[in-house]
Amino acid sequence: MASGTALVYDEEMMSYQLLWDDPECAIEVPERLSSSYKRLQDYGLVNRCVQLPIREATEDEITLVHSPEYLEVVKKTQTMDVDELKETSKKFIAAYFHQKSYRCAKLSLGGTLQLVDAVMSGDVQNGMALIRPPGHHSQRSESNGFCVFNNVAVAAEYAKSKYNVQRILIVDWDVHHGQGIQYIFEDDPSVLYFSWHRYEHGSFWPNLSESDYDSIGKGRGTGFNVNLPWNQIGMGNADYVAAFFHVLLPLAFEFNPQLVLVSAGYDSGIGDPEGRMCATPECFSHLTHMLMHLAGGRICIILEGGYHLRSLSESVSMTLRTLLKDPIPRLSGEMIPCYSALESIQNARHVHAPYWKCLLYDETSLVQEISTKGLSTPEPIDADALDVDDFLENHMKKILHPTPPVTTLVVAPAENKLNLPEGVQLQEGALTSQKAIDAISVFNQDELNDNLLNSVGKMLLSIEKLVNRKTRNCIALSPNVALSAAVAIKEASLLGSKRVFFVTVGNMDIEPEMTNDGKTMCLTIFGEKEVERTPSQYHTFFKWNEGPRDCSSFFYALLRFLLPLAYSYQPDLIMIAIGSKKSIGTKDIALLTSLLQGLADGAVLAIVKETEKEIISALSNVLVNCSSMFFGPYKPPTKEYIQNLKQELSVLQTKWRMLQCFAK
Ligand code: Q9C
Ligand code: ZN
Secondary structure, eight states: OOOOEEEEOOGGGGSOOOOSOOTTTTTOOTHHHHHHHHHHHHTTOGGGSEEEOOOOOOHHHHTTTSOHHHHHHHHHGGGOOHHHHHHHHHTSBSOOOOTTHHHHHHHHHHHHHHHHHHHHTTSSSEEEEOOSSOOTTOBTTBOBTTBSSOHHHHHHHHHHHHHOOOOEEEEEOSSSOOHHHHHHHTTOTTEEEEEEEEOGGGTSTTOOGGGSTTOOOOGGGTTOEEEEEEOSSOOOHHHHHHHIIIIIHHHHHHHOOSEEEEEEOOTTBBTOTTTOBOBOHHHHHHHHHHHTTSGGGOEEEEEOOOOOHHHHHHHHHHHHHHHTTOOOOOOOSOOOOOHHHHHHHHHHHHHHGGGOHHHHTTOOOOOSSOOOSOOOSSOOOOTTTSOHHHHHHHHHHHHOOOOOSEEEEEEOOTTOOOOOOTTEEEOOSOOOHHHHHHHHHTTOSSOOOHHHHHHHHHHHHHHHHHHTTSEEEEEEEESOHHHHHHHHHHHHHHTTOSOEEEEEESBOSSOOOOOSSSSEEEEEEEOSOOOOOOOBTTEEEEEOOOBSOSSBOHHHHIIIIIHHHHHHHOOSEEEEEEOBSOSBOHHHHHHHHHHHTTSGGGOEEEEEETTOHHHHHHHHHHHTSOOOOOOOOBOOOOHHHHHHHHHHHHHHTTTSGGGOOSOO
16 A cells, blocks of 8 residues: 655745735735645654656646636736736636746646656555645636646546546545536546535625535536535534535545545635635644545645635645655534534435435425524634634644654564554553552453453553643553453543543443543444343444444445544544454454544544454554555445434434534
8 A cells, every 4th residue: 555645846936916906816825835835844744755756738738628718818928017907807707817827737737747646656645735726616617726737636547547546536625616527527427516605695705506516517417516505604623524525525435536636725724715614724634534534545635715814724735644644633613513604414315315325215305495594503613703823823722732653652562563554652661560560450340351451451550641641642452451441441531531432332241331421432233142231321232233244334334423423522532342243344444443543633542353464454453553545445334224323313313413414
């Protein structure tokens, strides 16, 4: 599996700018690039990347998407005087040209293609292109919204023709609708295009009815164009993540792309004068992290908009940090999507239900009458009233913690020959005898052998390091998973963990004590054997018995249930215990574990039976190497599975609000 992260940047793309007075275009300034790059340097991220040289795109590449006539128009601007440049600009909407526009547009596109080459050839796993001019508004024969050539659209055509890629996902998280990308691919089923955008019932630029949720694609491409219009400003972290769980990701996993391209505009971030949304920089870490689980981690992130320099540069930094696999800061704010966001999500799900099995059986419906006034809960943060620079300065200090010195602590019996990768540290020594005996005796009186005592003793030491962030995560091998898990839960709570999210897979012989004080939330994934128990707010069960097969639909349970529940709960520690008679496969367990690293600053404790070599190796892949593997292909869930989940959901979603995917 390829590794490494590429970065494309060249200061020559700062050599064009607006030469006359035009308030609409004045925000698109060269400093957008330099301030982002500077921030990356300050965070020490640039040197950790493979820096790719830029190049000009060729005419053949430009005309993969654009008309030769339009290419000629852009070419001519090279030798124009200011009046002529102004004249040409006026032929388009929200566009401006400079004598260096053509050169920079060729570099911007060429840089994007360099990134695609690096990722597709396997030189790197993923990467980011810091470029301008942006691209997603530009059309076959049109400049639009500061965009000259459609970088991402050309990149998709290029990947299709040069690398024979059959399925590409384009995620457009810019706050504007990338109508250019929509027009280019609306009848093309090989490109799944998702865009959310400020819409306000059509009153926001570019004021197009085709930006609404009911533009779903045309002809063979029907179902492959996904619009999620935001009808209110102030959308924040919970709204964005809910949109990923309930609209984008289920479709994306079912689609199973071979390449992910992101039209990464940061005008959807807090403080941006265009977007007026509230998402904080770490939100982009979460979005990036989730997308890294598609296409074997082949993801190219390409800059589009973003006009608040500080917000832009912090969000760019969080995105790149995540590509580099640093721990993901916890998502801040209340995890409650607002009413208007839920309306949009509900409608988008409904119009796409006929084309995607994961929506089809979930009985979607259209919102009867869309609310126009703000019924939103909670009140959107008033980003205007706040000094965004000050806010961000504080916010970043608050959420960024030093990366723990050890990535993974492993608790293993001394004689266990494990083939452990770099970044792992074996937990040596153990809290033996009395403390381990005490810890175990609470749950069990009869099974006190040396092996168990040793394993529990080491695990107790590891939990201390995990809670105090001396290690990012921990894999504990145990002769008795259920017993170790019971001990671990208790110990974590004693050490000060306030909320432990505890997932068990398969059968557990004993159950940890579950209190209902909210200090633990336990989610049990049953296999065949279903134990009689009463669920509660903090203890929930569901049946998912696909067995260890290659092609599963477990992604659906993760997105519809597990992750929204975990994000709602906002744990400070994740525990995963894998018991016997597992009802899901190794890949599913790896995907579950990997995605849960988005929570609790990545503090994950996985407890596995010491004989389960395959699971140990899969988990070390995701925990130690944060390696992106091909988790797919998946098959869509059956009606029965969906209805099973829905029973659990109906009660839980009134309290755990990220579970909700419709307005009511
Ligand atoms: N107040 C990009 O973000 N002006 N382009 C809209 C509404 C045009 C944005 C005016 C915004 C273009 C790449
Ligand atoms: Zn934009």
